[in-house]
Amino acid sequence: xxxxxxxxxxxxxxxxxxxxxxxxxxxxxxxxxxxxxxxxxxxxxxxxxxxxxxxxxxxxxxxxxxxxxxxxxxxxxxxxxxxxxxxxxxxxxxxxxxxxxxxxxxxxxxxxxxxxxxxxxxxxxxxxxxxxxxxxxxxxxxxxxxxxxxxxxxxxxxxxxxxxxxxxxxxxxxxxxxxxxxxxxxxxxxxxxxxxxxxxxxxxxxxxxxxxxxxxxxxxxxxxxxxxxxxxxxxxxxxxxxxxxxxxxxxxxxxxxxxxxxxxxxxxxxxxxxxxxxxxxxxxxxxxxxxxxxxxxxxxxxxxxxxxxxxxxxxxxxxxxxxxxxxxxxxxxxxxxxxxxxxxxxxxxxxxxxxxxxxxxxxxxxxxx
Numbered sequence: 001x002x003x004x005x006x007x008x009x010x011x012x013x014x015x016x017x018x019x020x021x022x023x024x025x026x027x028x029x030x031x032x033x034x035x036x037x038x039x040x041x042x043x044x045x046x047x048x049x050x051x052x053x054x055x056x057x058x059x060x061x062x063x064x065x066x067x068x069x070x071x072x073x074x075x076x077x078x079x080x081x082x083x084x085x086x087x088x089x090x091x092x093x094x095x096x097x098x099x100x101x102x103x104x105x106x107x108x109x110x111x112x113x114x115x116x117x118x119x120x121x122x123x124x125x126x127x128x129x130x131x132x133x134x135x136x137x138x139x140x141x142x143x144x145x146x147x148x149x150x151x152x153x154x155x156x157x158x159x160x161x162x163x164x165x166x167x168x169x170x171x172x173x174x175x176x177x178x179x180x181x182x183x184x185x186x187x188x189x190x191x192x193x194x195x196x197x198x199x200x201x202x203x204x205x206x207x208x209x210x211x212x213x214x215x216x217x218x219x220x221x222x223x224x225x226x227x228x229x230x231x232x233x234x235x236x237x238x239x240x241x242x243x244x245x246x247x248x249x250x251x252x253x254x255x256x257x258x259x260x261x262x263x264x265x266x267x268x269x270x271x272x273x274x275x276x277x278x279x280x281x282x283x284x285x286x287x288x289x290x291x292x293x294x295x296x297x298x299x300x301x302x303x304x305x306x307x308x309x310x311x312x313x314x315x316x317x318x319x320x321x322x323x324x325x326x327x328x329x330x331x332x333x334x335x336x337x338x339x340x341x342x343x344x345x346x347x348x349x350x351x352x353x354x355x356x357x358x359x360x361x362x363x364x365x366x367x368x369x
Contacts, residue, residue: 020062022071024369026055029127030079031343031364042355050079051364052127054091066100072110092142103151109144112189113163114230117206121234121248124293124306124329130360131345136325137289137312138213138254139228143167143189159196165189167211176224176256176282187211187225200236205229210257215287217314217321217349220279228254244297244304255286281316288313304331322350327360338367 029051038045056074063069074091094108118133125131134140148165155161166188169181181187191206207230212223234248291310298304306329313322327345334340340363347358 020059022057022059024055024057026053026077027366027368028053028077028079029364029366031128031341031362033130033343033360033362035130036359037355037357040349040352040355040358047129047362048080049129049362049364050077051129051366052132053077053079056091060098068098068100069095070098070104070106071095101152102155103149105147105149107147109146110142110148112139112141112143112208112211113148113165113191114139114189114206114208114211114228115141116163117191117193117204117230117232118250119202119204119232119234119248121202121246121293121295122232122250122291124295124308125327125343125345128343131325131327131343131347133291133310136216136310136323136347137252138215138226138287139208139230139252141211141213141223143187143211145170146189148189153195157194160194161192163191163193175222175278198239200239201233203231203233205231208254213254215254215285215314217287217312217323218279218281218285218316220282220285224282224285225257226254227257228252243299246295247293248295249290249292251290253286253288256282281319284315284317286315288315302333304333305329306331324348324350337369338365340365 030053031049031051033047033049034044035047036044038047053076054074055077056072058070058072058074060068060070071094073093075088076086076091078087090109092108092110094106094110096104096106096108098104123133125133132140143165145168146165147168148163151162153159153161166185169183169186187208187210189206189208189211191204193202193204195202208226208228210225210227212225213228214223230250230252232248232250234246237243237245237247289310289312291308293306293308295304295306307327308329309324309326311322311324313320315321325345325347327343329344330342332340342361342363344361345359347360349356
């Protein structure tokens with residue numbers, strides 16, 4: 001029905017109905033959560049969260065036998081009317097060309113290949129307002145002003161893909177940049193991945209170079225241009241007779257690009273010559289993070305049980321901070337589109353003198369269309 005309505009709308013503004021209609025898609029994900037020690041100062045809070053709800057249009061149209069156009073435009077939807085999911089704010093958006101059996105060239109604003117290297121089995125709390133690894137690890141950026149190329153999964157070896165993305169600086173450097181960013185490829189995000197469904201194996205290696213990202217536990221609010229490396233993998237144990245069990249893992253390391261010296265930071269000024277008060281700890285920052293998780297979809301039932309443990313250790317000269325998160329989740333899937341779920345997780349900051357633990361318990365529903 002939705003495709004018929006979209007096709008009619010396109011025709012009504014003068015386009016030929018012979019063109020392929022775009023696909024309307026989206027996801028609404030709402031949960032009711034009780035968060036104990038929500039602000040790390042002892043305050044408890046009951047929340048209704050939208051959890052990265054979204055709506056978008058996407059499509060692909062053949063231009064010749066060997067060339068097609070692809071496009072996507074996605075918006076955040078604030079299902080609960082508040083919070084971080086600002087209504088109709090930009091998410092992934094691009095236009096590109098797809099070359100038959102070679103790959104796809106895209107330009108726009110979309111997730112870095114470092115971010116997408118974390119697949120379906122590297123974060124069971126993906127999109128959760130409180131628990132997503134965006135809040136706990138470096139590197140979960142959606143990059144603006146980028147051109148990227150993704151090889152076809154069967155170009156060289158079936159299941160093997162190469163991705164590379166070049167970011168235009170357009171002088172949008174962070175406060176901690178040591179050079180102006182006005183060139184092609186001021187930031188680069190790349191990955192190589194391999195997936196073999198018959199063997200149940202998926203692995204990926206990704207790198208960011210000169211890409212600004214957040215060190216969530218450093219106390220520095222600004223994003224810092226950094227180099228980072230991420231290794232992910234998962235294995236489906238149904239291939240050895242344990243139906244429904246999948247294990248996944250992730251390891252990564254990040255540090256500021258060209259490690260700006262404390263002297264550079266202490267003398268930093270903006271384009272107007274005004275002094276910037278920058279945190280000197282940025283000169284020696286580094287973050288090491290990892291996680292392991294297990295998902296067990298109980299055979300012949302709509303139930304799935306999940307568990308995850310993760311850690312991020314952020315260090316700089318004279319100090320370090322360690323953040324831990326562990327939790328479980330339960331899913332009840334009604335069909336491929338709809339599921340009910342529950343979560344229970346705890347986070348721990350080792351640098352807090354009191355109120356060092358935060359607990360999240362909640363239940364929600366997700367519907368994809």
